[in-house]
Amino acid sequence: MKITIMGGTGYIGQGILSVLLQNKSQYELISLSRSGAKNHSNLVESVTYLRLI
Secondary structure, three states: OEEEEEOOOOHHHHHHHHHHHHHOOOOEEEEEEOOOOOOOOOOOOOOEEEEOO
């Protein structure tokens, strides 16, 4: 199952992604944000980060 989180690089978005990763075999996680993965040091591994244009 694919789950997309809007604002996944923010404080709440990162928390949601971390909780979802506890069952990572069930989910493909995608994060959409204005910055993508650029300039963020606290990103969750195994999440696809995409930048909105």
